Amino acid sequence: xxxxxxxxxxxxxxxxELVVTSAGNSSQAWWEVTRDSDASFYLDASMSLSTMxxxxxxxxxxxxxxxxxxxxxAFCMNPGMLMVEREMNLPNLTHFLVSNRVYGATSxxxxxxxxxxxxxxxxxxxxxxxxxxxxxxxxxxxxFAALHSANLPGHTFVVLEVEPFSDAEQKLEQPPFDGPELKxxxxxxxxxxxGCNIFGYRT
Amino acid sequence: xxGTKHDIGWKIANELATCGVKLIASLPDNWxxxxxxxxxxxxxxxxxxxxxxxxxxxxCSGAYMGAMGSAALMGASGFMTVIYAITKINYTYExxxxxxxxxxxxxxxxxxxHISNGLYLLRVIDAxxxxxxxxxxxDEVPLISRSxxxxxxxxxxxxxxxxxxxxxxxxx
Numbered sequence: 001x002x003x004x005x006x007x008x009x010x011x012x013x014x015x016x017e018l019v020v021t022s023a024g025n026s027s028q029a030w031w032e033v034t035r036d037s038d039a040s041f042y043l044d045a046s047m048s049l050s051t052m053x054x055x056x057x058x059x060x061x062x063x064x065x066x067x068x069x070x071x072x073x074a075f076c077m078n079p080g081m082l083m084v085e086r087e088m089n090l091p092n093l094t095h096f097l098v099s100n101r102v103y104g105a106t107s108x109x110x111x112x113x114x115x116x117x118x119x120x121x122x123x124x125x126x127x128x129x130x131x132x133x134x135x136x137x138x139x140x141x142x143x144f145a146a147l148h149s150a151n152l153p154g155h156t157f158v159v160l161e162v163e164p165f166s167d168a169e170q171k172l173e174q175p176p177f178d179g180p181e182l183k184x185x186x187x188x189x190x191x192x193x194x195g196c197n198i199f200g201y202r203t
Numbered sequence: 204x205x206g207t208k209h210d211i212g213w214k215i216a217n218e219l220a221t222c223g224v225k226l227i228a229s230l231p232d233n234w235x236x237x238x239x240x241x242x243x244x245x246x247x248x249x250x251x252x253x254x255x256x257x258x259x260x261x262x263c264s265g266a267y268m269g270a271m272g273s274a275a276l277m278g279a280s281g282f283m284t285v286i287y288a289i290t291k292i293n294y295t296y297e298x299x300x301x302x303x304x305x306x307x308x309x310x311x312x313x314x315x316x317h318i319s320n321g322l323y324l325l326r327v328i329d330a331x332x333x334x335x336x337x338x339x340x341x342d343e344v345p346l347i348s349r350s351x352x353x354x355x356x357x358x359x360x361x362x363x364x365x366x367x368x369x370x371x372x373x374x375x
Contacts, residue, residue, distance in 0.1 A: 020265070041268065043292070043296075045291035045292060045295040045296070046261065046288070046291055046292050047287070047291075048257070049257060049258070049260065049261035049288060049292065050261075051261075052253075052257075052258045052260075052261025052262045052265065053261045053262070053264055053265035053268075053292070054265055055261075055262055055265060056226065056261065056262040056263060056264060056265025056266035056267070056268070056269065056271070056273070057265040057266065057268050057269045058265075058269075059226060059249065059262075059265075059266060059269070059271065060226075060265070060266045060268075060269025060270060060271030061269040061270075064269075078254070078255065078257070078258065080254030080255060080258075081254060081258055083254050084251065084252075084253050084254050084258055084262075087251065087252065088251060179295035179296035179297060180296065180297045180358075182296060183268070183296045183297060183298060186268065187268060190268070190269070190270075191270075196269070196270035197270055198267070198268065198269075198270045
């Protein structure tokens, strides 16, 4: 499945979910198909921590649904994150594992054991129940509604089997924001949406 | 002033609750077991045991972006593994982070495998220009609130380092 078309399809199913992307190609792809600069946090500077960041966000804002994207390169660095996610078991969190079997941000170098890694089986071994695997746009279109019914028990883990970025896709624009600008755009959006106070000084 | 290990656990928990901490992400260190047991039983907190210290940095940073106060609790050796996460997430995005770590390797710590922490922990913290405060006695526990608030003021991380005398009782 083409990486960008996969993201374009998922973006069409988005309603009001907050999105956290990861180091690697997911930030480029999400920016390419959404140009969202308010309800998406492009956590480029974070090898393997995007879903932990999203878990903290989802814990703090249980009334919001949170989607977190992570490449399998990042996943290989910290698969134990699934133990923490299972322990937290946040019904408003969906973890999308974008499996292209390479380190996409570093010239598509292979991830270790790339031919045999079974990410859904890894998740099952850690006790996750709500696991989906999509290898085609057709499968996403057919089954996305099931995973999209968030706030069911347990957090959701989705494996997206995609092709690595082509040379042309590697040149897609990165989200054009410095870190503090992203923080304030996302945070102010969330403050407006929920009435919460992120940046105010505490007494 | 001295306190029992149990007293110190409660004193630290109360201080964290006072400054608005709701999430505590931790990895254990023997010196921290009483503190962790205390916050785990305390309904004012959501305690999350994490798989590695970097995960605590990610969790607490995300919680901040959802307006939830948090603290990452870890041993000195664990802190030495989170430099990447702190400099990438908390420095790049200017996200406040409050860390509590043990001051391993200082005089009084008889574990030889912590010699490296004694040699390098403070120098590593200095190398990334991260402010810290050392808490050595129960009277100094209010530094937790002060340091936590400082992270919010400067939009940067800060650590408090807890000594053996504080956590395990003073020894000669």
